[in-house]
Amino acid sequence: MIPARDMMPAELAALLHFYAEAGVDWLVEDEAVDRVAEFAEQRARGQRASAPAKPAGQGASAQATTSERARPSAERAAPRPVAPSQAPAIPDEHAITEARFAAESARSLDELKTALEAFGGCNLKTSARSTIFASGDPASGIMVIGPMPSGDDDREGAAFSGRAGLLLDRMLAAIGLSRDVVMITTVMPWRPPGDRSPSQPEAAICRPFIERQIELSEPKAVLLLGNFTARFFFGETGTIHALRxxxxxxxxxxxAVPAIATLHPQELLTAPASKALAWRDLQAFKTRMDRP
Structure with a gap:
């Protein structure tokens, strides 16, 4: 394996993206460290240091202890430094304040996209390839919102790519719509490592940006896809089957903007039997949009 110090910047960036897509959250040392043996050695040294002096007949043991104490501190085994936790670069409350200020300062979708791409207060951005932002035609008055970008979305730089995106295209076509004439986006602009669910601080930091996207798009109705999205906007903890x-x-x-939730296309790929439920929700959505 090529050492990281010998890699070109592009090669190193590609390797980091590979690790992120594989769900790697931590980087460790090149050589393994036996923490159990290290702890046992430290404990033994502590016991020898606190043991009472022994008679001269047992001088060998005492001499060993004295010799150990006399060793320079740099030669003694010391615990390796613990890697810092992946907290936001700035405290959560400050990141939320900065996100709110950046979002509210944008007077158009283009300005909001620029502000989002320049924002650095959420750690999810460091492991993602792309920043996902609303695309489509805001004049339609229709907005479709998913949870967080998938691996396909992150690679392609657009919401609902891959198989889930193809199924969404068919779902929209079934009610006479297409992604070109509706606004499509995701709650989270960056894909979490390993497709995990975003943490509460991460979701709170990103909230001002998605709410401002809705505000500037001015939709007449919003279609929410998936469990996370429904909980995020409805403020409830039920499953998508209870909230849809x-x-x-x-x-x-x-x-206020009227919204209805339904199952995410990825959930329908996993459980095709649920397509009947999604079809009912899509019909309800179409009926609402067909009103004068």
Missing amino acids: GQWRDIACGGH
Whole structure:
């Protein structure tokens, strides 16, 4: 394996992206460290240091202890430094404040996209290839929102790529729509490592950006896809099966927008029997949009 110090910048970036897609969250030393043996040695040294002086007949043991104490501190085994936890570069409350200020300062979708791409207060950005932002035609008055980018989304730089995206295209076509004439985006602009669920601080930091996307797009109705998305906007902890199919208002920018939740295309690929439920939700959505 080529050492990291011998890699070109592009090669190192490709390797880091590979690790991120594989779900690697931590980097460790090149050589393994036996922490169990290290702890046992430290404990033994502590016991020898605290043991009472022994008679002269047992001088060999005492001499060994004295010799150990006399060793320079640099030669003694010391615990390796612990890697810092992956907390945001700035405290969560400050990151949320900065995200809110950046989002509210944008007066158009283009300005908001620029502000999001320049924002560095969320650690998810460091492991993602792409920043996912709303695409489509805001004039349609229709917005489709998913949870977080998938691996396909991260590679392609667009929401709902890959198999899930193809199924979404068919779902929209079934009610006379296409992704070209609706706004499509995700709650989280960056893919979490290993496709894990975002943490509460991560979701709170990204909230101002998705709410501002909705506010600037001015949709007449929003279709929410998946469990995380429904919980995020409805503020509830139920499953998507409990939250789907019900029209509710979500607050964005001081005004309410009607929204309905349904199953995510990836969930339908995993459980095709649920497509009947999704079809009912899509019909309800179409009925709402067909109103004068």
